[in-house]
Amino acid sequence: MRVIARVENLTKHYFLEGEVVKALRGVTLSFEEGDFVALMGPSGSGKSTLLNLLGCLDRPTSGRYFLGNQDVSTMSDDQLSEIRCRYIGFIFQSYNLIQQYTVVENIEVPLLYQGRVDASTRRRCIRLAEMVGLGERLNHRPTQLSGGQQQRVAIARALVNDPHVILADEPTGNLDSKTSDEIMELLCTLNEAGKTIIMVTHENDIAAWAKRVVRMRDGKVESDVRTAPLGISGSSLASVTP
Amino acid sequence: MIFLTKIRRTISMAIRNLWLHKLRSFLSVLGIIIGTAAVISLMAFGEGSMQDALEDIKKQGLTNVIVTSVKPPEEATSQRRSFVANYGLTDDDHRRFVETLKNLVTATLPMRVFPAELRPVTDSRLYNGRVVGTTPRHAIVYKLENMIAAGRFLTEQDEEPIPRNVCVIGSELAAELFPGEDPINKTIRISGKDRAFVVVGVLKDRMPNTSGAEIEKYNGDMYIPLKACRSLLGEISFIRATGARGAEKVQLSQVVLTVDDSGDTDAVRDRVRGVADIVRAQLSATHPKKDWDIRIPLDRLEEAERTRDRYRILLAFIAGISLLVGGIGIMNIMLATVTERTREIGIRRALGAKRSDITLQFLLEAVVQTTLGGVIGVLVGLSMVFLVPYVASQFNYRVPAAIHNWSIILAFSVAVAVGVLFGWYPARRAACLDPIEALRHE
Numbered sequence: 001m002r003v004i005a006r007v008e009n010l011t012k013h014y015f016l017e018g019e020v021v022k023a024l025r026g027v028t029l030s031f032e033e034g035d036f037v038a039l040m041g042p043s044g045s046g047k048s049t050l051l052n053l054l055g056c057l058d059r060p061t062s063g064r065y066f067l068g069n070q071d072v073s074t075m076s077d078d079q080l081s082e083i084r085c086r087y088i089g090f091i092f093q094s095y096n097l098i099q100q101y102t103v104v105e106n107i108e109v110p111l112l113y114q115g116r117v118d119a120s121t122r123r124r125c126i127r128l129a130e131m132v133g134l135g136e137r138l139n140h141r142p143t144q145l146s147g148g149q150q151q152r153v154a155i156a157r158a159l160v161n162d163p164h165v166i167l168a169d170e171p172t173g174n175l176d177s178k179t180s181d182e183i184m185e186l187l188c189t190l191n192e193a194g195k196t197i198i199m200v201t202h203e204n205d206i207a208a209w210a211k212r213v214v215r216m217r218d219g220k221v222e223s224d225v226r227t228a229p230l231g232i233s234g235s236s237l238a239s240v241t242p
Numbered sequence: 243m244i245f246l247t248k249i250r251r252t253i254s255m256a257i258r259n260l261w262l263h264k265l266r267s268f269l270s271v272l273g274i275i276i277g278t279a280a281v282i283s284l285m286a287f288g289e290g291s292m293q294d295a296l297e298d299i300k301k302q303g304l305t306n307v308i309v310t311s312v313k314p315p316e317e318a319t320s321q322r323r324s325f326v327a328n329y330g331l332t333d334d335d336h337r338r339f340v341e342t343l344k345n346l347v348t349a350t351l352p353m354r355v356f357p358a359e360l361r362p363v364t365d366s367r368l369y370n371g372r373v374v375g376t377t378p379r380h381a382i383v384y385k386l387e388n389m390i391a392a393g394r395f396l397t398e399q400d401e402e403p404i405p406r407n408v409c410v411i412g413s414e415l416a417a418e419l420f421p422g423e424d425p426i427n428k429t430i431r432i433s434g435k436d437r438a439f440v441v442v443g444v445l446k447d448r449m450p451n452t453s454g455a456e457i458e459k460y461n462g463d464m465y466i467p468l469k470a471c472r473s474l475l476g477e478i479s480f481i482r483a484t485g486a487r488g489a490e491k492v493q494l495s496q497v498v499l500t501v502d503d504s505g506d507t508d509a510v511r512d513r514v515r516g517v518a519d520i521v522r523a524q525l526s527a528t529h530p531k532k533d534w535d536i537r538i539p540l541d542r543l544e545e546a547e548r549t550r551d552r553y554r555i556l557l558a559f560i561a562g563i564s565l566l567v568g569g570i571g572i573m574n575i576m577l578a579t580v581t582e583r584t585r586e587i588g589i590r591r592a593l594g595a596k597r598s599d600i601t602l603q604f605l606l607e608a609v610v611q612t613t614l615g616g617v618i619g620v621l622v623g624l625s626m627v628f629l630v631p632y633v634a635s636q637f638n639y640r641v642p643a644a645i646h647n648w649s650i651i652l653a654f655s656v657a658v659a660v661g662v663l664f665g666w667y668p669a670r671r672a673a674c675l676d677p678i679e680a681l682r683h684e
Contacts (some may be wrong), residue, residue, distance in 0.1 A: 007499075026609075039587075052678055055592070057591075057677050057678050057681075058678060076595050077597060077598070077676060081591070081594055081596040081597075082594070082598075084592060084593065084594045085593065085594020085595075086594070090592050090593065092681070096585070096589045096592075096681065097589075098260055098586055098589060098590075099586070100258060100259060109589075109590065110593045110594050111595050112248075112251060113590075113593060113594040113595045113596070113599055115245075115247060115248060117247060117251065133250060157593070161594075181555065220470075
């Protein structure tokens with residue numbers, strides 16, 4: 001499998017009220033194309049920091065980060081924006097849709113910043129909305145949708161730029177278990193279609209959907225195991241592998 | 243092309259955001275609206291009255307030097323009722339002007355003006371008007387070519403070889419003495435004199451001259467040949483006014499000297515000043531009691547223009563202040579908006595918006611607001627400019643107004659500029675937010 005993202009000896013230090021917080025203390029990981037990775041760990045373990053770095057929202061204090069063939073660890077703010085815009089899809093815990101936009105317009109946002117918005121991209125957005133099951137609600141606003149529906153919009157939005165990697169930060173954190181399962185099934189379908197997904201979660205039963213679980217503690221990788229994923233059909237707790 | 247699409251999308255987005263908060267947007271641009279409207283209307287009213295004043299002055303002729311007879315102070319306060327006041331410019335003065343100034347002055351207009359009771363010969367109707375003894379040149383100096391309502395103005399034949407007893411009368415005099423009749427060929431008598439004058443012409447309604455110390459109304463004037471005035475009416479005019487009764491002997495009430503206007507503006511200007519100086523020197527020598535005055539419309543024009551410039555500066559200052567206040571209003575609301583929409587900014591940054599995209603978004607929101615404010619302000623200002631004179635005219639006030647295209651363009655572009663200027667800082671602040679922090683913002 002081709003390696004799509006690779007971090008080498010990544011560190012990240014914050015300055016908080018005069019004290020240095022070492023959020024990451026040398027992380028080396030590589031992610032293959034088509035992988036489905038769950039990043040786990042207690043709060044403060046550095047998993048969110050790692051996800052922010054992988055999402056090019058921040059730059060590491062030291063170490064290297066290759067996305068595709070590009071070293072993005074030393075890029076400028078504008079270049080990072082460009083990278084986020086073209087190669088990364090985000091899914092957030094609280095959906096993070098733009099309230100004044102309709103479903104279709106929300107899906108369209110990443111294309112807006114690529115400067116490619118026309119009738120054909122609009123059709124693509126509508127197709128994606130239909131794919132996530134919101135074909136009937138194209139012109140609804142986020143406040144008119146349930147949490148699960150909003151997260152589906154967010155997933156469609158993460159797909160619209162055909163990214164190298166989809167980064168999901170507790171995608172089911174705000175959802176009930178039934179809706180969570182629906183969302184995880186959707187993510188699995190995408191993964192099976194070849195999308196690379198890196199997901200932060202602290203719930204084991206959500207992590208169980210992934211093919212690989214990376215556990216972190218104190219800014220370091222504690223364990224990195226391949227697991228047999230649940231698959232789309234089996235959503236019962238009985239089949240969770242420890 | 244990509245940039246244009248971006249701008250177009252951003253503008254439509256900005257308009258939608260503003261529409262979402264209609265009242266708030268309106269209140270935040272109210273300052274701009276009021277500022278723009280104030281600039282447009284104040285400018286129009288200011289320019290209007292200034293133009294009126296300048297027109298008045300120009301009507302007196304910028305190449306003219308006007309010398310008038312003035313009752314000297316010691317005689318004005320005289321207690322003797324039957325005293326014949328003898329003062330003012332004389333025919334000798336006029337002759338001297340013509341001789342000494344013949345290279346500088348192209349023409350002169352001597353005039354004798356006195357108040358009189360006028361009545362038709364066949365009627366007992368009475369009108370308190372003015373008799374103006376003058377020459378045919380009067381029509382040129384006072385630009386009466388297009389002001390003749392009926393008949394003609396005085397001609398050379400009325401003066402030479404024998405002065406004729408003919409007159410041209412103002413519109414009000416005509417209406418008062420001959421209501422509903424054609425005044426031409428009717429005769430008018432001057433109280434206290436036994437001479438009658440035949441009407442040969444009637445003038446149209448003329449605007450009073452308000453630029454002097456006293457308002458000079460022309461519509462009650464009766465113009466007769468100067469020579470006829472002298473030979474038929476004598477040199478003494480009797481004044482019968484409330485509380486005063488007297489007689490005056492004034493040979494000439496006024497002499498208008500028209501200066502040669504060839505050459506460039508500066509040369510003409512200097513020539514006018516030179517003529518005024520010569521006249522002043524001459525009269526100072528021959529008239530020991532100060533019974534004359536000299537008026538130079540050119541000086542008054544320059545003074546009026548200076549006043550106008552000062553007014554403009556003052557106006558620009560007021561406009562600046564009101565638009566500054568408007569701009570602060572915009573900045574305030576934009577800062578609040580940025581705080582309120584921090585999360586949205588985070589989302590957009592995460593999805594690939596560059597700092598410049600965020601700057602553009604909020605800057606355009608501010609500019610769209612101030613532009614709309616500017617448009618509304620211009621409309622309000624223009625409607626004031628049309629409405630105020632209309633309402634005032636209902637109460638018989640005249641409010642002159644003159645709209646300058648550039649005042650509209652100026653007010654509008656300043657409004658837009660205010661948006662850029664005061665929207666810049668909030669927009670930059672939005673752009674420089676840390677995307678991770680912004681995403682965490684509740």
